[in-house]
Amino acid sequence: MVKLLLIIFLTSSSFGALQYLQKSVVTQTAFESVSNSFSRDTTTTNSDDDAIDENVAIGFSFPFNGTTYTTVNIDSNGYLAFVNISSEYRNRALPRTGIAQSIFPYWDDLNPEAGGTVKYGNVGSGENERFIVEWKVVPHYNNNNRLYSFQVVLYKNGDIRFRYDSSSNVDGASATIGVQENTTNYDQHSFNNSSTFDATKDILYTSILTQLTAVTPSCTTPSSQINMTTYNTTAYNSYPNDSTQYATLIQNYATDANLFGTGTVAQINGSGNPYGSNEHYLSIFEGYIYLPTTGVYAFGVDGDDAIEVYIDDTLITGWYGGHAKAYQAKEVVNVFAYAGWHKLKYHHQERGGADNYYLYWQQPNGSLEIVPATQLFHCSTEAKMSIVKSSCTILDPVNGAINPKRIPRATIRYTMEVANEGTASATNVLLSDSLSSEFDTTSIKNIQVQAGACDCLGVTSASNNGANGTADGVHPIVLDFGTVLGGSVATPTKECGYFEVELI
The missing domain is CATH 2.60.40 (Immunoglobulin-like)
Incomplete structure (x- = not known):
């Protein structure tokens, strides 16, 4: 195939503010060995030049751009895509319409048909498992003397690493290097510019999502439902406007002297104080939430009045101040969480008037909904x-x-x-x-x-x-x-x- 080469030289990087990742240039790390060979889609090409290995299993749920993926498309021209694509041999500046949600360790006109290898595989285990794609001594199209070696590493927690063999010809002079979450959020580290690229360093994109590791419950077998305890706050004539004020409210009023009562409820989805007055009270829901899969979850709240949510003792979201319910999830926040048990605390303050409380979630690749009763648990009290x-x-x-x-x-x-x-x-x-x-x-x-x-x-x-x-x-x-x-x-x-x- 004859290709028309058009090379554009730029002198600076560009970016559109990644939403879920933060970039840093870090110390170079050693290549890791992988063994699965690139297998092109034979329905679109009979050559490894400008070829795609479609729907390659990542081996775990990889969080990217607010969702999770279990497969990825590998383009022989040096990039990965989480959307259906047609191979583009000519690298372009980011953002690039048509190949959004993509990772570009070294997008260039590469030709593995003429030599070298493209391989992939998994290394490590548990939370340290990672998926690696490697281009090794792959020549440039129409120039078999220019050989390129580099790797892209996908980590289970959403981190991304680019590795380069500086002894090869990876110099960035004719390549696009960066990450594109979508056409609005992207980072173009380098485009056809050797001065903005250093092959002796790794490029690391770190997930900026809060990460939640599964915990061991305090009892052997948690029971269905979640603990709910309410306290009298008649003497409190305000609303907590942030987490610090909420902590003070709890410290001063979540006491034995103010206790209305305690019990268990099936969901955080209702209204009223089952143990006392429906005016001027504080509710503390406490127990465990079971997350069935590893990936990106969203949590949101609704209710009247001030609400906040802690998971594994980390503040996830809060809707503070006095307000009526919104009839929808408010203050929705994404987190990366591992499958398993997680400690859950939900605080709700009612000063006067209507009162209600709701906890929403969105599972990986799901939609926002009230957290179902099947996922909420508590540990029954026991002497030890x-x-x-x-x-x-x-x-x-x-x-x-x-x-x-x-x-x-x-x-x-x-x-x-x-x-x-x-x-x-x-x-x-x-x-x-x-x-x-x-x-x-x-x-x-x-x-x-x-x-x-x-x-x-x-x-x-x-x-x-x-x-x-x-x-x-x-x-x-x-x-x-x-x-x-x-x-x-x-x-x-x-x-x-x-x-x-x-x-x-």
Whole structure:
């Protein structure tokens, strides 16, 4: 095929403000090996020159321009496209209509039919998995002496890296280099200009989306529905206008003294205070949201009055101040999130008049909708008891209480600190601790369990949250010391008990 070459020389980069990526020129990194060979669409060409390998599997959902893609088109002329394209051998300035949503590590008139290779593949695993396309010693059309080697790397979190082999002929003199999210948002790093391109550096486009990594729930199996707790805010005659004011509102009013009530609800999609007055109240919804796939999610809110949303303790969006509901998602924000469990907090303040609250989401490649009940969960409260033990010599017949030694007739104190590290009170919890074999023939005295000093543990005091304890003694056969805690033992209560033995 005969091609008409038209080369235009520009002297500067141009950009239209990328919306989801931020560019930096960084230290060069080594090429990574991939092995899948370029396979052209034989229905459009019988040559690897000006060819496209269509719908190549990326291996994961790659976020780009506010959506996610699982396949990409590879053009032999040095670029990737997420839209259907016809190969363009002549590079153009960006933005370029017709190949929007594309990545241009080195768009030039390349000819792998005459030599070199175009390969692709995946390396790494988990969150570090990446998809790489490589052009290796591919000649320029009509000039087999100019050979080009470069890679483009797509990261699972949406980052993009361009790598260049500076020993090849990659100099940018006849290439377009950059990223185009659409015809409005793009970055043209270089166009037919070797002075704006440095092959000894990588070009890194970093995703500027908030990134959310899945968490491990505080319970083994979260239950359906989400916790809802409401508080009386009658004394608060304003609206929080930002997250700082909202934090102050919560600090001052989300207290036991202002508690209306707590329970669970299926969705954040309704109105009213189920535990008290529908005027002047604060709602805190708290639990987990399960995200089924990795990719770009959008979250938005609606309601009356001030609302904000935290996911994994990160503020995602907020619609502050006093306002009526809008009957649509407001303050919609995109994030990149990994599939799995994520902590969710939704704050809603009602000062007076109508009151309602809604949480919207948009899944990757989906549409905005109320978050369905099937995705909201909570952990039921449960007690979680632990025990820490220690022993120390408190008295001996020679030294008394000053630097006592473990000699015959010395008194050994065994101290146990029992703590509830769970989220619910525990009543009548039996804990027992095995004794050391050195106490086979000891005489036992002073058996007691009480709140107080944990001498042997180095703790001078312990809280007492209404707990009481009894000791059932040492059992010579099983050699254990049992304690029973009763009353309301709630986090972070610690109860200390001890018993003493006299060595024979």
